[in-house]
Amino acid sequence: MPDTMPSYVDSYVYLFGVLTLASFFWIIISGVILVIFGPDWWHVSAVGHFFNSTHFWSVQAFFFFMVLHLWAQFLMAAWRGGRHWTWIGGWMLFLLSILAGFTGYLSQNNFDAQWVGTQGKDAMNSVGVGGFFNLLNFGQMYGLHVFLLPMLILFLIGVHLFLVRKHGVVEPLPLDDGYDKENRRPTGSPVPEGESRP
């Protein structure tokens, strides 16, 4: 566990990632409760409906912070210094999260699910995957939503955090747009002993 961070990380922009993680935590907690009581529960119970609402607003918070995190990382060009897999992994997480949100939407067993399923199937069919990834098959959507996709997201979050830890937080862009490519660091920054390249 890190107990220090570079001084340039002292900015609120770095909170978007941890806020995304916190939202994911609440998605999992509320989702597990909904799974335990079954997919019908929230339609017939006020308590169930409240947990469904918690799940829904956690998802809204999750995407809100994740999109801010994504924009912030883009505007900081955070893929620099060998961090391209962190960036690509982040995109994979974003896409998997969209799929998870979509399968959740389709698992609602209400008109929202019915309408989006019947409308969205045409897009799936148009690219030839509708027969396999069938938006109108509740069992398939629910299974993907409550198990496979969360597991994949959890795994990729683990990889993402490992990469962030391995590479460290991306360093500030050089102000003069000059980059000391030879030493692979902003122009003017000191080169530790033994790292200087001939």
Next chain:
Amino acid sequence: MTYPNAQYRQIPYDLVRELTLATVGVGVAVLVLAAVFSTPDVPALSAKQVVQQDPLLLVQTELNDLSGQSALATYGPPYNHGTDSVQAIGGFSPQAWSGVQIPIDPAYTEVIHPLERMKWIDPALNGILATWNHASESQQSTWVDNVQHVLPRAAVVGGKLILPAAAHGSYGPVVALTNDYLALANSGLLEAAIDGEQGASPIINRTKSLLLLQGAADSTYAQKLNMLGENWGVIKETGNYPGAVWLWYYTLLYQIPPYNTSSAADLLVVLTVVIVTGLLALTPFIPGLRSIPRWVGVYKFIWRRHYRELRSGGNPYETRE
């Protein structure tokens, strides 16, 4: 272990405190939002609802399926060999290549088959279905056409289809079939009769019954709820709730040319989204695209304290042993 950015001056960092505060903060926010705003839950549209509110709409749906004129009957893969909904860009048509994977013959799947399941309860259906099943296709079409022709002057009274008088036999068994179909819908069992082919196992795949109402019935209901495509309904929930707003880019494409006028709109939109997403994910390797952050310059604001320190002659770097 030395991290790549250990060369910078370090400040204390309490990760546990940050995680705890974020989790508690977000938790309180979502609990408050859930308590104050709740979530929408408009029940799915059922055949029972349709038959009670607009029975002729269900009759029309049934007749279109029986005559092979419904959107589903002419859809194409993955449901059947129709061509109306098959999308292609030039010779590129993954939909056509994918073939029929969920076979659906609407006349049988959506109408005759569920009625056949009811003949154990209503033996009179045996004769009605036998008349239909033993007739030639052209005879079946003639019966349905005759009914559809007078449908604008028809009514449903007491659950029965009332048609203008016509020559004996010109409607064949269609009126009787329709009356039983309306009764089945009215009982609330139509969807189960369509989907539940696997004996006593629970119905967890409602593809076929959802496709029954996918046309006019769903659209009419969606229109009342402001859920149509032009209202960007597919990215919002019923009511004034945010839905999948993160799909704004995907939905935006449907609103603009050339997508909104193309017969292969879905295919074009999906391909565009896949290409754009691929480019964004590969930003680190794409000259120009990866330089945008430098041109935009927001990073100067984000790291302003760091740069201020540099300009004032300070040293935000330090070499660690």
